[in-house]
Amino acid sequence: MTTPDLAVIGGGQLARMMQPPAIALGLRIRLLAEGPDVSAAQVIPDHVVGDHTVLADLRAVVADAPVVTFDHEHVPPEHLRTLDAEGHACRPGPHALLYAQDKAAMRSRLTELGVPCPRHAPIATPADLEEFGYPAVLKTTRGGYDGKGVWVVRSASDADEAFAADRPLLAEELVDFRRELSALVARNPSGEVRSYAVVESRQVDGVCAEVVAPAPDLDPSLAAEARSLAERIATELDVTGILAVELFETADGRLLVNELAMRPHNTGHWSIDGAETSQFENHLRSVLDLPLGCTHARAPWTVMVNVLGGRVTDLEAQRTVVLAAEPDVKVHLYGKSVKAGRKVGHVTAFGDDLDDVLARARHAAELFTTG
Amino acid sequence: MTTPDLAVIGGGQLARMMQPPAIALGLRIRLLAEGPDVSAAQVIPDHVVGDHTVLADLRAVVADAPVVTFDHEHVPPEHLRTLDAEGHACRPGPHALLYAQDKAAMRSRLTELGVPCPRHAPIATPADLEEFGYPAVLKTTRGGYDGKGVWVVRSASDADEAFAADRPLLAEELVDFRRELSALVARNPSGEVRSYAVVESRQVDGVCAEVVAPAPDLDPSLAAEARSLAERIATELDVTGILAVELFETADGRLLVNELAMRPHNTGHWSIDGAETSQFENHLRSVLDLPLGCTHARAPWTVMVNVLGGRVTDLEAQRTVVLAAEPDVKVHLYGKSVKAGRKVGHVTAFGDDLDDVLARARHAAELFTTG
Numbered sequence: 001m002t003t004p005d006l007a008v009i010g011g012g013q014l015a016r017m018m019q020p021p022a023i024a025l026g027l028r029i030r031l032l033a034e035g036p037d038v039s040a041a042q043v044i045p046d047h048v049v050g051d052h053t054v055l056a057d058l059r060a061v062v063a064d065a066p067v068v069t070f071d072h073e074h075v076p077p078e079h080l081r082t083l084d085a086e087g088h089a090c091r092p093g094p095h096a097l098l099y100a101q102d103k104a105a106m107r108s109r110l111t112e113l114g115v116p117c118p119r120h121a122p123i124a125t126p127a128d129l130e131e132f133g134y135p136a137v138l139k140t141t142r143g144g145y146d147g148k149g150v151w152v153v154r155s156a157s158d159a160d161e162a163f164a165a166d167r168p169l170l171a172e173e174l175v176d177f178r179r180e181l182s183a184l185v186a187r188n189p190s191g192e193v194r195s196y197a198v199v200e201s202r203q204v205d206g207v208c209a210e211v212v213a214p215a216p217d218l219d220p221s222l223a224a225e226a227r228s229l230a231e232r233i234a235t236e237l238d239v240t241g242i243l244a245v246e247l248f249e250t251a252d253g254r255l256l257v258n259e260l261a262m263r264p265h266n267t268g269h270w271s272i273d274g275a276e277t278s279q280f281e282n283h284l285r286s287v288l289d290l291p292l293g294c295t296h297a298r299a300p301w302t303v304m305v306n307v308l309g310g311r312v313t314d315l316e317a318q319r320t321v322v323l324a325a326e327p328d329v330k331v332h333l334y335g336k337s338v339k340a341g342r343k344v345g346h347v348t349a350f351g352d353d354l355d356d357v358l359a360r361a362r363h364a365a366e367l368f369t370t371g
Numbered sequence: 372m373t374t375p376d377l378a379v380i381g382g383g384q385l386a387r388m389m390q391p392p393a394i395a396l397g398l399r400i401r402l403l404a405e406g407p408d409v410s411a412a413q414v415i416p417d418h419v420v421g422d423h424t425v426l427a428d429l430r431a432v433v434a435d436a437p438v439v440t441f442d443h444e445h446v447p448p449e450h451l452r453t454l455d456a457e458g459h460a461c462r463p464g465p466h467a468l469l470y471a472q473d474k475a476a477m478r479s480r481l482t483e484l485g486v487p488c489p490r491h492a493p494i495a496t497p498a499d500l501e502e503f504g505y506p507a508v509l510k511t512t513r514g515g516y517d518g519k520g521v522w523v524v525r526s527a528s529d530a531d532e533a534f535a536a537d538r539p540l541l542a543e544e545l546v547d548f549r550r551e552l553s554a555l556v557a558r559n560p561s562g563e564v565r566s567y568a569v570v571e572s573r574q575v576d577g578v579c580a581e582v583v584a585p586a587p588d589l590d591p592s593l594a595a596e597a598r599s600l601a602e603r604i605a606t607e608l609d610v611t612g613i614l615a616v617e618l619f620e621t622a623d624g625r626l627l628v629n630e631l632a633m634r635p636h637n638t639g640h641w642s643i644d645g646a647e648t649s650q651f652e653n654h655l656r657s658v659l660d661l662p663l664g665c666t667h668a669r670a671p672w673t674v675m676v677n678v679l680g681g682r683v684t685d686l687e688a689q690r691t692v693v694l695a696a697e698p699d700v701k702v703h704l705y706g707k708s709v710k711a712g713r714k715v716g717h718v719t720a721f722g723d724d725l726d727d728v729l730a731r732a733r734h735a736a737e738l739f740t741t742g
Binding site: 002005016017019020023024025026028037041042043044045047272276277285291292293294298299315316319320323324327330331332333334335345 | 373376387388390391394395396397399408412413414415418643647648656661662663664669670686687690691694698701702703704705706
């Protein structure tokens with residue numbers, strides 16, 4: 001194999017969706033995959049099977065790769081620092097990624113920067129939680145995602161499971177929010193920053209269900225504030241690649257930062273079919289310090305609906321049914337076997353009429369899920 | 372490797388550009404590649420190195436693939452018939468592909484169908500050519516492409532090289548044309564047909580240099596005629612996959628069919644960034660008998676300019692220069708080494724103002740060629 005332009009750690013759907021823009025740009029990816037036929041390994045020829053928590057496996061993959069980026073945020077920080085010291089540019093770097101890996105560190109840093117956050121406090125004991133007060137959201141500071149490692153607690157007994165996990169916890173106020181928004185930016189090491197339209201993200205059971213771009217009826221001043229917050233966070237934390245800032249729009253019309261992710265994000269999948277440059281292309285351009293592409297939307301409305309594993313088990317056979325019913329919806333399957341609730345694909349529709357676009361995308365996703 | 376959904380014969384840029392929509396749709400391609408690192412082999416994990424003129428190599432690749440399609444039209448017809456008889460659906464089939472492989476057969480069949488063609492005649496001897504008259508265009512009936520195997524003859528001596536090749540020849544009138552157009556359609560075995568906007572194709576030395584979609588100032592009735600001609604040819608010849616019909620718009624405002632191609636075509640590359648469903652996605656959907664996607668343009672104007680090998684030898688290094696100068700142009704590199712005049716990539720720009728779109732695409736292509 002020829003020398004890769006970059007190494008990607010993790011073989012999930014995010015790495016898979018980096019491959020189409022890599023093909024267009026003529027970039028060669030070397031992948032560290034969890035298994036020989038995981039989602040991204042199916043489509044990236046130059047892949048090595050290994051474990052992202054094992055330094056030797058990481059070293060084998062990045063050997064002749066000048067740049068390293070990630071499908072997820074689970075590589076141990078000490079390994080990132082070692083790779084960095086050995087001359088492989090980790091993008092984002094460990095100093096930035098820390099704030100996506102550790103929610104307590106993220107909250108302290110954002111508060112220091114004056115970024116609006118929910119009220120929060122580190123929790124070591126039940127007494128700390130009593131002092132913080134109820135209702136509260138308890139989170140493990142590390143390792144949670146898609147609603148895992150998160151508990152809404154309204155009394156001491158609700159917190160038993162959280163304390164039983166015996167991991168560092170953070171309490172946050174239970175925000176009275178109107179909806180969830182997401183602000184995505186790409187930033188390269190030269191400092192160029194481009195932000196996407198702020199989107200509305202609709203969650204079911206803590207998992208992103210659908211995304212509407214742009215967020216309907218969003219006050220233009222709030223949209224501008226969200227974009228500028230995301231741009232400022234990317235710059236202040238020295239993020240390289242895509243940064244997703246998940247936000248609450250509160251019932252009283254303020255923005256509060258919920259979570260940060262430093263990689264292409266589910267709330268940015270709409271951009272593959274909906275923006276001039278997708279988040280995956282701009283992620284690659286960012287981490288390779290290439291000039292960034294235009295983030296403008298290509299249609300008045302773009303809607304992305306996740307395909308979660310459901311009653312339909314043969315997605316490939318169902319693809320024909322979906323394309324017959326909704327031929328103009330864009331289908332994205334991740335090459336994963338179906339398990340209940342697992343993200344196995346997404347669909348995107350775009351057009352001038354939001355109701356029509358929503359209906360088509362939801363119909364296609366429903367056909368993939370319940371048939 | 373898992374069972375492929377289809378086999379693709381030939382590892383050039385057309386096969387390479389099938390991979391991004393295959394990734395999205397969750398389709399697995401098995402590739403017959405001319406070498407281990409040819410354009411498409413770089414991006415399709417499941418590839419076999421072999422020769423498309425050797426039946427054993429073809430059989431090895433298509434073994435467990437229900438459908439076979441092509442990067443080029445050079446597979447011997449007898450091999451296609453064998454594969455077909457052995458239960459592998461060749462799409463397009465040998466009965467259709469014949470008309471893209473043999474220009475004499477194409478001219479007879481189209482004339483039979485009443486499709487307007489340049490005046491033409493088979494040429495066996497110099498006397499036949501004298502009878503046909505000058506000026507004429509002499510073509511080998513098989514194997515020509517990108518201006519190869521084509522001679523403009525104004526007198527007997529101009530034809531020496533053509534006769535020396537000792538291959539079946541066809542003479543055609545030298546058409547007085549205003550410009551060249553191209554009409555692209557996708558057709559699946561169920562008979563569904565979708566056509567793209569008619570484009571203008573600008574050639575330099577017999578090679579496509581740039582494509583403007585849609586063709587500027589094209590009379591709407593000529594545009595409709597071109598689309599309906601292409602749809603009719605696809606149906607009458609039972610083409611499956613993409614059919615490109617290259618046309619002359621004559622000085623006196625008529626359409627004449629120049630060439631047919633039965634695969635994704637250079638004049639359709641604009642559709643990757645410019646249409647709701649690219650020609651590559653619709654080719655895959657066609658050959659797998661999936662319902663077809665919307666062919667509408669996503670911007671008022673889309674311009675594709677080829678990157679031909681020139682003074683710039685390191686395209687990867689030059690990519691940074693191009694993206695800095697024209698960040699909003701879409702770059703497509705084919706992973707090929709640079710040779711003078713070789714198609715090594717293309718760039719696409721889109722927008723509301725044709726002059727601006729043309730200028731940006733040409734500038735990017737020029738930076739990739741002459742620096």
